[in-house]
Amino acid sequence: MKVEVSLFKEIIDRALDAIWVVNESGFVECFNPACETLTGYDSKDLNQQFEFASLIYNESERDKQEDSNHKPSTNLTSESLEIFNSIFNTGTKEFNIRTKTNRILPVEMKSFEIQSSSQGLRLFAGIMRDIQFRKSLEENQRMTMATLKKLAFIDELTMIPNRRSFYDSFRKLIATNIRHNRHATLAIVDIDNFKEINDTYGHDIGDLVLRNISKVFIENLREEDTVGRIGGEEFGFLLPETDEEGAYKVLERLRLAVKHYRFFVFENFYLNITISLGYVRFGQTQTLEQVIKCADIALYKSKNSGKDAISKF
Numbered sequence: 345m346k347v348e349v350s351l352f353k354e355i356i357d358r359a360l361d362a363i364w365v366v367n368e369s370g371f372v373e374c375f376n377p378a379c380e381t382l383t384g385y386d387s388k389d390l391n392q393q394f395e396f397a398s399l400i401y402n403e404s405e406r407d408k409q410e411d412s413n414h415k416p417s418t419n420l421t422s423e424s425l426e427i428f429n430s431i432f433n434t435g436t437k438e439f440n441i442r443t444k445t446n447r448i449l450p451v452e453m454k455s456f457e458i459q460s461s462s463q464g465l466r467l468f469a470g471i472m473r474d475i476q477f478r479k480s481l482e483e484n485q486r487m488t489m490a491t492l493k494k495l496a497f498i499d500e501l502t503m504i505p506n507r508r509s510f511y512d513s514f515r516k517l518i519a520t521n522i523r524h525n526r527h528a529t530l531a532i533v534d535i536d537n538f539k540e541i542n543d544t545y546g547h548d549i550g551d552l553v554l555r556n557i558s559k560v561f562i563e564n565l566r567e568e569d570t571v572g573r574i575g576g577e578e579f580g581f582l583l584p585e586t587d588e589e590g591a592y593k594v595l596e597r598l599r600l601a602v603k604h605y606r607f608f609v610f611e612n613f614y615l616n617i618t619i620s621l622g623y624v625r626f627g628q629t630q631t632l633e634q635v636i637k638c639a640d641i642a643l644y645k646s647k648n649s650g651k652d653a654i655s656k657f
Contacts, residue, residue, distance in 0.1 A: 384444030510572025531623035617653035
């Protein structure tokens with residue numbers, strides 16, 4: 345059964361996708377109404393030697409004013425030909441276009457060569473669709489994945505590295521020590537009498553203390569140091585390339601910063617908090633488990649000596 349050309353024309357005119365026919369010189373030969381809807385250019389614009397490449401948005405065009413109308417080029421340039429060829433010779437391609445009202449739209453276009461024109465020019469057809477919604481979904485998915493990845497390594501309450509993240513950093517530091525023949529210090533810190541705080545004031549106040557003390561740690565550590573929450577009220581510090589004397593200075597600064605900090609739980613009522621710390625210097629021969637055990641022993645020494653103290657292994 346032979347279908348009349350007029351029927352095909354009606355189908356193309358009613359298509360939601362923008363359908364272009366462009367000659368080998370880069371100028372638009374014909375188009376359907378969806379091209380006008382998508383780009384904002386009317387048939388008068390598109391019928392006057394319209395260069396297809398002038399639709400394409402380049403990063404170099406960012407400086408153009410957003411409120412001005414985009415004026416298409418009518419002069420063929422080598423850059424335009426390069427852009428045109430990259431699109432019409434790749435089958436399906438995603439790129440951005442600039443509409444007449446200066447909006448930047450992401451589009452996808454499937455292109456293919458069709459028969460030559462009556463003037464002997466090669467012709468190409470392009471089926472273009474707006475992929476703005478799809479791109480938005482992809483960006484939301486990317487952000488969701490980034491957030492999930494972050495949450496996998498960040499303690500949700502204190503927003504500092506969690507146990508998993510801290511131990512990953514620990515293993516990398518041990519590897520660095522081995523590779524470069526260096527030493528570092530591990531410190532384990534415990535909030536004194538934290539159970540009493542929870543029992544007396546409730547877990548909400550306990551959580552508040554954990555959040556605030558994490559901020560104190562971050563503000564008083566050096567840029568190269570790492571802090572992580574490795575247990576309920578237990579924190580770990582990694583101090584790279586730090587000897588025992590240097591480590592003691594850093595940890596004493598932390599101890600005093602916490603001791604002098606006012607942990608407000610009500611408007612005119614605050615808690616005085618202290619911490620106990622144990623630390624050990626390690627090099628290239630100890631395993632992660634061995635270093636942690638030594639730091640734990642030092643911590644228990646601080647706890648047993650009256651708390652609010654620093655002990656080394």
